[in-house]
Amino acid sequence: DSGVTQTPKHLITATGQRVTLRCSPRSGDLSVYWYQQSLDQGLQFLIQYYNGEERAKGNILERFSAQQFPDLHSELNLSSLELGDSALYFCASSASGGSSYNEQFFGPGTRLTVL
Amino acid sequence: EDQVTQSPEALRLQEGESSSLNCSYTVSGLRGLFWYRQDPGKGPEFLFTLYSAGEEKEKERLKATLTKKESFLHITAPKPEDSATYLCAVQAWNAGNMLTFGGGTRLMVKP
Numbered sequence: 001d002s003g004v005t006q007t008p009k010h011l012i013t014a015t016g017q018r019v020t021l022r023c024s025p026r027s028g029d030l031s032v033y034w035y036q037q038s039l040d041q042g043l044q045f046l047i048q049y050y051n052g053e054e055r056a057k058g059n060i061l062e063r064f065s066a067q068q069f070p071d072l073h074s075e076l077n078l079s080s081l082e083l084g085d086s087a088l089y090f091c092a093s094s095a096s097g098g099s100s101y102n103e104q105f106f107g108p109g110t111r112l113t114v115l
Numbered sequence: 116e117d118q119v120t121q122s123p124e125a126l127r128l129q130e131g132e133s134s135s136l137n138c139s140y141t142v143s144g145l146r147g148l149f150w151y152r153q154d155p156g157k158g159p160e161f162l163f164t165l166y167s168a169g170e171e172k173e174k175e176r177l178k179a180t181l182t183k184k185e186s187f188l189h190i191t192a193p194k195p196e197d198s199a200t201y202l203c204a205v206q207a208w209n210a211g212n213m214l215t216f217g218g219g220t221r222l223m224v225k226p
């Protein structure tokens with residue numbers, strides 16, 4: 001158990017809909033990262049937040065957005081869903097988000113199925 | 116653009132048969148190289164971080180090494196419970212804290 005929690009575990013929805021994925025980082029970690037894992041693309045970085053502020057962006061679609069709240073939990077919002085958005089979405093956390101070395105610890109993931 | 120290539124894609128071993136997994140990388144200034152283990156349907160589990168060429172780290176039957184172009188994950192006398200996908204990722208100095216992952220090596224250890 002990494003200490004990172006994600007809800008829900010599974011999500012099944014229809015094309016065009018909007019969903020919210022939730023992540024709570026390990027106690028004391030200030031950085032939260034979101035990754036997408038699909039069969040054809042592997043594990044891809046989406047976005048990072050550090051202590052409430054966006055720190056880095058990867059290949060995140062404009063239909064996707066995220067935020068980190070004052071209690072450090074984070075939400076990933078996916079809208080206008082397409083079949084290709086079906087994937088495992090992982091949240092990871094680390095102690096820092098700046099210049100020091102850090103390991104990222106991953107949560108159990110949310111499996112999103114878009115029908 | 117940072118790139119990570121892992122080989123082989125899949126590896127079948129008999130219990131006790133030692134082998135190595137390869138991770139080749141191209142990165143503009145390596146900040147760290149990470150190894151993770153992932154079981155089906157689960158999140159990646161952190162194994163090692165390597166920071167500079169020549170560094171080695173060990174944990175039970177696993178040993179990770181790093182050169183300027185690649186990293187190896189050596190598995191000594193594997194057991195069936197070592198079956199999993201092993202992922203390699205790099206972190207570059209000019210890319211914040213994001214990890215760039217390779218495609219993984221799916222390891223199957225038969226009893």
